[in-house]
Amino acid sequence: xxxxxxxxxxxxxxxxxxxxxxxxxxxxxxxxxxxxxxxxxxxxxxxxxxxxxxxxxxxxxxxxxxxxxxxxxxxxxxxxxxxxxxxxxxxxxxxxxxxxxxxxxxxxxxxxxxxxxxxxxxxxxxxxxxxxxxxxxxxxxxxxxxxxxxxxxxxxxxxxxxxxxxxxxxxxxxxxxxxxxxxxxxxxxxxxxxxxxxxxxxxxxxxxxxxxxxxxxxxxxxxxxxxxxxxxxxxxxxxxxxxxxxxxxxxxxxxxxxxxxxxxxxxxxxxxxxxxxxxxxxxxxxxxxxxxxxxxxxxxxxxxxxxxxxxxxxxxxxxxxxxxxxxxxxxxxxxxxxxxxxxxxxxxxxxxxxxxxxxxxxxxxxxxxxxxxxxxxxxxxxxxxxxxxxx
Numbered sequence: 001x002x003x004x005x006x007x008x009x010x011x012x013x014x015x016x017x018x019x020x021x022x023x024x025x026x027x028x029x030x031x032x033x034x035x036x037x038x039x040x041x042x043x044x045x046x047x048x049x050x051x052x053x054x055x056x057x058x059x060x061x062x063x064x065x066x067x068x069x070x071x072x073x074x075x076x077x078x079x080x081x082x083x084x085x086x087x088x089x090x091x092x093x094x095x096x097x098x099x100x101x102x103x104x105x106x107x108x109x110x111x112x113x114x115x116x117x118x119x120x121x122x123x124x125x126x127x128x129x130x131x132x133x134x135x136x137x138x139x140x141x142x143x144x145x146x147x148x149x150x151x152x153x154x155x156x157x158x159x160x161x162x163x164x165x166x167x168x169x170x171x172x173x174x175x176x177x178x179x180x181x182x183x184x185x186x187x188x189x190x191x192x193x194x195x196x197x198x199x200x201x202x203x204x205x206x207x208x209x210x211x212x213x214x215x216x217x218x219x220x221x222x223x224x225x226x227x228x229x230x231x232x233x234x235x236x237x238x239x240x241x242x243x244x245x246x247x248x249x250x251x252x253x254x255x256x257x258x259x260x261x262x263x264x265x266x267x268x269x270x271x272x273x274x275x276x277x278x279x280x281x282x283x284x285x286x287x288x289x290x291x292x293x294x295x296x297x298x299x300x301x302x303x304x305x306x307x308x309x310x311x312x313x314x315x316x317x318x319x320x321x322x323x324x325x326x327x328x329x330x331x332x333x334x335x336x337x338x339x340x341x342x343x344x345x346x347x348x349x350x351x352x353x354x355x356x357x358x359x360x361x362x363x364x365x366x367x368x369x370x371x372x373x374x375x376x377x378x379x380x381x382x383x384x385x386x387x388x389x390x391x
Contacts, residue, residue, distance in 0.1 A: 022248045023249065025248040026246070026247075027245070029241045033241035050102050051100055051219070053097070053195070053218045054096070054097050054217035055097075055182070056215040056216075057093065057094045057116070058095070059078055059079070059091065059092060060078070060093070061089060062075050062076075062087060063076065063086050063087050069083070079209075081208070081209040082209065084205070084206055088155065090153070090156050091151065091152070092154065094151075094152075094182060094214075096112045097147045098110045098143060098188055105146075106146020107188055108144070109188065110143055110188035111188075112185070114182075115135070115138050115184075116152055116181070117136060117181045118180060118201070119131055120133075120163065121177050122175070122176050123175055129174065136154065137150045137152045159203060178201040179198055179201065180210065182214045193218050197215060197216045275312070278306065280313055281316060282313045282315060284322050288329060290328070293329065293330045293331070298332050301323055301330055301332045304323045304325070310324070310325055318335075319333050319334060319335050320332075320333045320335075321333070
């Protein structure tokens with residue numbers, strides 16, 4: 001593994017915390033991956049149906065006398081114009097249809113109310129100042145096969161006569177118009193609503209007609225149910241979580257294997273790397289310099305080198321960083337003072353036997369320690385001089 005002093009310092013300070021965090025991330029990632037595999041996500045979709053409500057007022061008239069155009073008894077339906085002398089009565093048929101637009105089937109569980117009115121309205125310069133209303137239909141017809149129907153008959157001759165009477169009374173003041181107004185109120189399972197429409201009934205001395213059709217339509221959307229769909233598992237998410245868990249646990253193992261790291265040594269290595277341009281490797285003699293000044297940190301030694309324009313010498317054997325200037329040695333060593341760096345640290349506790357000099361010894365041991373040459377007067381040594389020569 002590539003040495004990185006900054007990384008070593010980081011691991012020395014926070015190695016245990018990093019291991020705990022990485023293990024936690026790895027475990028959580030694997031748990032999340034397992035949960036994603038075991039519980040695929042589901043989505044809920046709502047089902048809707050469209051309901052269409054349409055209202056229309058159809059017109060018809062029965063011919064009451066023979067003529068060049070029609071015969072008596074003919075029924076004219078939704079004609080653009082009706083002749084007053086041939087068909088003086090106008091039949092109005094209001095219909096409201098309820099249809100499930102999604103399924104195309106009629107809706108029979110709704111309620112409908114119809115209101116059809118004939119209104120005389122006097123206006124002057126476009127503003128109404130008087131009106132008279134006649135109710136033609138006001139009922140709630142039954143809904144059969146999705147359709148509610150109502151009928152009304154209008155005596156158009158009497159309508160013309162009333163209009164002419166009002167115009168004579170208001171001669172020179174305003175005009176009188178005749179309006180047909182239709183209102184349908186409905187309520188179904190999809191909702192409720194109101195449809196309103198109106199048109200002008202134009203009546204002359206010879207004919208009559210409706211200016212516009214009386215029709216309206218609405219669409220209602222309503223919820224019919226819900227559907228739950230199980231979505232396919234997100235393989236990318238599962239693979240990503242598994243990879244994250246593997247990398248986290250592998251990283252925790254690597255960090256744990258590199259620990260423990262001495263923080264002071266790692267910090268010194270960082271400083272060595274930072275001040276590498278000021279440091280040279282070499283050997284520093286014990287006897288160099290007249291004075292030896294111990295500094296607290298390697299940075300202090302580098303500062304002295306910068307101030308004195310000297311190099312910092314790193315004696316790896318003695319674990320010493322020193323700057324020599326004018327007989328003064330400025331140094332830093334994690335071993336201690338100058339004299340303590342002279343010899344490498346040794347562990348003398350090697351498990352060898354220890355001899356107790358004060359322990360009593362047997363006569364045999366004492367006899368073995370002496371020499372027969374000194375005890376025997378016939379060994380050829382007469383005095384101390386002979387003893388020293390022998391040695």
